[in-house]
Amino acid sequence: MQGIAEREDYGVRDEEALRRLYPATHDLAIQKFQASLGRHAQEFIRRSPFLCIGTQDMAGRADVSPRGDPPGFVRILDPSTLAIPDRPGNNRLDxxxxxxxxxxxxxxxxxxxFDDTLRVNGRARLTTDPDLLATMVVNDRVPTLAIVVEVQEIFMHCAKAFRRSHLWDPAYRQDRKEMPSLIKIILDETTGAPDEQAMRAIDDGLEEDYKRTLY
Incomplete structure (x- = not known):
């Protein structure tokens, strides 16, 4: 696909200009913000096996990372506090x-x-509290630490994005084999991938590593 050059004179550079592009915010969208976890939000979290966590460093460089486990893996310590176990990953620790x-x-x-989602904003800290970590054991493995989040703002997010993407519709499911493996993608974009036989051995090794180090 041929690249498209952005025209700078169409940039939106302030909130007033932004607001002119969209209709006024619906009252319900304003009212839905809460400062703590109500019973429905708590039930949503108990049912959820997956979340994404967005963070920033001091320079404002942003990062989003997935977290997943059996439903209920995020502990609700009280209506204003959550705890997320940190499972083994790639050790970048971003x-x-x-x-x-x-x-x-x-x-x-x-x-x-579910097409709707739950958003939670707050302030986080890291803990190695053994009593808390003991409640997060899976497959006899205790997480190294937990992320404790002090909730400042929560709200339900509407279903439009998931409806547009047909995320849960089997008819829209794509075959993972239509793209290269994770490691081949990384190697293609960096040092270069080896031949097919060697690549297959590397991919098999990754699958074995998943089995050994999932927890």
Missing amino acids: SLSNIIANPVVGLLFVIPG
């Missing part, structure tokens, strides 16, 4: 480092089959 530098976080909770 989200965790960002939280140390800048505690502001945003969470997006997803439930398979």
Whole structure:
């Protein structure tokens, strides 16, 4: 596809110009903001097996990372406090480092089959409290630490994005084999991928690693 050059004179550079482009905010969209977790928000979190956490470092560089586990993996300590176990990953520690530098976080909770989502904004900290971590054991593995989030703002997000994307519709499901494997994509974009046989061995090794280190 041929690239399209952006025309700078169409840039939107202030909120007044932005607001002129859209209708007024519906009253319900304003009223839906809450400062703590009500019973429906708590039930949504208990049902959710997946969330994305957005963080920023002190320079404002943003990062979004997925977190997933069996439903209920996020602990509700009280209506204003959540705790998220940190499971093994690639050890870049981007989200965790960002939280140390800048505690502001945003969470997006997803439930398979639900088109609406739950958004939670707040301030996070890291803890190795053994009593808390003991409640997060899966497959006899205790997480190294937990992310504790002090809730400042929560609201339900409407279904439009999921409806537009047909995310849960099997008819729109794509075959993962239509793109290269994760490692091949990384190698293609960096040092270059090896031949097909060697690549297959690397991919098989990754699958074995998933089995060994999922928890």
